[in-house]
Amino acid sequence: MQTNIAGGEGFDWFCATEADQAAQIRTPISDGAHDKPWVFRPKDLRSWWSNRHFDRPGGMESATPTAWLPQSKPIRFTELGCPAIDRGTNQPNVFYDPKSSESFVPYFSRGWRDDAIQRAYLEATYLFWGKPANNPVSTEYAGRMVEVGECAAWTWDARPYPFIPALSEVWTDGANWRLGHWLAGRLGAVSLAALVRHLCRRAGLPEARIDVSGLWGAAEGYAITALESPRASITTLARHFGFDAVESEGVIRFIMRGRAPVATIAHDDLVAGNTGGEAIELTRAQETELPQALKWQVARADEDYDAALVEASRITVDTSRIASESFPMAVPPEEAERRCRRALQEAWAGRESAVFRLPPTKLALDPADVIALDHDGRAQQFRLTAIADAEARGVEAVRQDREAYDLPPGAERPATLPRAVTFGPPEVILLDLPQLRDDIPAHQPLIAATAKPWPGALAVYRSPGEDGFELVTTVRRRANLGRLVSDLWPGPTSRFDMGNVLILDLMSGQLDSVSDLALFGDANALAIETAPGRWEIVQAGHAELIASGRYRLTRLLRGQRGTEQAMGNPTPAGARAVLLNEALTPLPIPEADLGIPFNWRIGPARQAVSSDTFTAISFTPEGEGLRPFSPVHIDQQWRRPHGLGDLTLRWTRRSRSLAADSWQGMEVPLGEEQESYEVRIMDGAALKRTLTSNAPSVVYSAAQQTADWGAELTPGDGLTVRICQLSARIGRGTARTTTLYL
CATH class of the missing domain: 2.60.40.10 (Immunoglobulins)
Structure with a gap:
């Protein structure tokens, strides 16, 4: 990748047409008589920055240069990025968005998610421009051609991961994150090469003896959950990602499996064995020794590292064994499923093994190399697993199916995350009412509280001053509050009010029509605030839902429980109303505190009383439940x-x-x-x-x-x-x- 930043397409050559691109017919970039090919090289930043510029009106170059002074300004990349899509580096500038007319995938891309290519693009770009040989120093200012420290990686989203992309009902572009340029949720991953290098250094290996250039891929997280050697940790990674470790010429090289053959071995290239004179021994394991299905458990970084299970299986086989493994790493489930399928296919292809001997002329072959073994007129790929050198090179190998290493990822599994919940101050009403239930002392007032979202429990504190608040009780049920939509006029008491209609907007809960017998048993009772601190208790026999949360209440009983003197004339629209049900919580204050003003603070029980999520109220309980009714x-x-x-x-x-x-x-x-x-x-x-x-x-x-x-x-x-x-x-x-x- 680094060699193609100042080379390759857009520097050395271009494809003139789509047909040329499909056939890989490459036309060299040249400039004819002017011999300034850099004018037509989009990637040749160094020549553009280092040379004078001449306009070419009508194709003829001017004799006088423009005002541009070579090396006068540094270059800053304001958008340096690549989509996380298969072969995204072919066209890093395009993006996939089905809702846009400018939606494209890079040419030759298969549309698969590939976080590793995005990371490799960024690493290659920053490493290339960080090398002094590629980034000259200006003669006009104190600095290099490209200001690497001022280059902006594209794109970092201020919206928090993983809520973007998980909450697609909040942000409609969340679906584009999967194959897009987003770095949130990806930039914190560790490349497989860096992880293996780190483990080797922990084992005491010097940098010169480690070669991880053959590794590919990334992990969103990796946990070493037990006391184990670095070798054991690397073995776990090798099983999951599919790579081998080989010592060659004093260097430990790590190589991904699935590479192309480096040599073809014909039958005549083999050395006869010591027993029976056979040149090659082929072994095929029984199917019953292999798994019919393979299950892997990994962690999901986009779901608080919860476990995710992926599975691969074969259908037409003579075995029912199921193998399970757990990997202490965070991996996208779709990528883990791809690797699980690769491991299962690798196991079934590897049931065919070969043992043969090669002459010393094949000394260049190392373990982990892939060869094409031509035997009985069939060329099959084998991966060398062990080599023993003596008078001839004894080789052990397993068969390789290269297609197993280029499988599509699994189906996307969207994360299921709860919304980030922010609790605000609840709506609270303190009511001094006549006694409503035998289990509540007559002198105690009631608290009705609601909040959206409901925090589960509200703590109720009180204090005679501005500090020193003490916990009084906890509200665990959300009350049903509402407001009058229209004025409510006075009506008769001790009999049905058939003339008035009560229109009520209810924030939560519901009302249903009830029989007269249920009505006389205190059903459908509401407290309506006719004036600050004055409440009329009204019951409704008939309730009709006329809009969302809006009820039309008729067949009313007015002034219940001795509250006829609290009727408004009228009670205005917008007046508060409370359903009198089990959601109301008594305030357990002593009778001696009646008539004493207190400051009250009510808010989420999990928050401190000083939090902004608390509602502050001044309220003096008068003991309305002890007040005799009027004669x-x-x-x-x-x-x-x-x-x-x-x-x-x-x-x-x-x-x-x-x-x-x-x-x-x-x-x-x-x-x-x-x-x-x-x-x-x-x-x-x-x-x-x-x-x-x-x-x-x-x-x-x-x-x-x-x-x-x-x-x-x-x-x-x-x-x-x-x-x-x-x-x-x-x-x-x-x-x-x-x-x-x-």
Whole structure:
């Protein structure tokens, strides 16, 4: 290859037509009368750089040169590369891309993947221009003709290997990597020659006694997994790549198998043997001693060095033996399959062996040489395996099938890699809701969190300040969050809301229509944020999927679990919504922490709390689950039948206890330490009087009426009252405000 950088095609000769190229008819490059053939030599950089330039208008050379000053500037190769395709060095500039009109393979290429040719091209180019004899020093500047250190190898991709080419759904040009110019995933490979040279040096051999020029190929990785000699390591490589080691003239030469014969040995060239006078002994091994199939295990560099199994087999043979081997090296599976097929064919061709003797005139032959042995009118190729010199040269050889060493690679096996996952801050909602389940203490708020992708678990930390965060709990299930598409107006409570329609975009999960019986069992429950920190619980009996992730919910139950006072008027489009299911996680905080503001940080459990992947929230739990529900059915009764005098206000108590839904009891459970109410007499927004009671009624006396209004109330007057149940732990419950017309 180095000799053809400043020689060969494009330097010494060219093919005038495609027919000439196919027939290898080569026309010398010349310049006729001007005798400057370098003008027409694309490869003759040295002459172009060293000589004056003369334009040739109309084919006639000008008498005056151009402004170009010879040797005035260095040459830099901005694209120095070769496709990783069979015989890619024939045309290093072309590329294969089925989607492009400029897609080509190098001429004479068979379209096979060949990483070794790409590496050899780069090594040859850099070695050639690195030699002072090939790269002269300029007389005009301090430097050589080619600035090797400034030459750019083509092409290095900033996208990470092996995700390019594996993630073809992300990058559509990933399929072109296999036969293209890409160096990512290949440049880190080690050439077989360099690897064997290194092992020989480790064994103590001097550089002068090592010849690896006959080796070809590359390995993406090689591991020495046990205490072994360099010779054992080389033997493993020889088995996999198919080469021999021969000592000749004091040098250990490593030679690939499959070479052409170096000599033809006729029957008359043989020396008669000592026994029976036979000149040659041919042996054919039994088929039962050979494998029917060969299985190799290698590693894949494009799948985190996971194991890959390749197999070669023969069909019409009288054996069922299967041989298996494992090689501690990273090799593309398609290339490993090619070598596995070569090894199997090599074993079957090598079952024929020959023992013969040659005269001293054949002293030039060495082990590993290939000869054409003409015996009984048939010329067969044999590879010499051993030579013993005495009065004649005793030779042992095995038959060679040269086609086994030029097989196509196996079928491509695309890597199956997960996408590189980057976790961002999750979307988190902290909800202070009435108690929803018996297994969750009433005072504990809930956390709903989602993220895409879901990291598996979210850690929940809290702190009263900006540091010192402590782990509170872990969220292991992804909540189902959504947003309203349109406004939701107030509706009736304690019965079905048939007038309103709730349009909801759900980020994950699904909703289905349910029966009334399932609805009364808390199915299809959502918490909708009507204002910051205020949540109405809504249930939907009918759910219709009208678009991807978008539902039309009807047959609604509004203000469930005592949240009727949280209805918006309206609740605006874009309001957050949370499905109330098992994905919600309680925050295990003590009751003593209610009312205390905390800073919360929620993020992937595998990350530190200081990571940018955490969501920061300020939240003060108020213990909404401990808040008494508002009373209902408020009415009044005069002390005297025709009005005037004391006024008795009455109502019906509700219970926040989950057991209050039972139909068996005479009265709902109290749910508080004691029964206590506060009644406020209102004049618009102004407070007139506060009354208290330990029963679901209170007397608004005539004297109090006179003190508040200047006279006793009379039938027909309107009276606005605000009534709430009191809790010993949390204070006022949810108030019910109504205007009574006396």
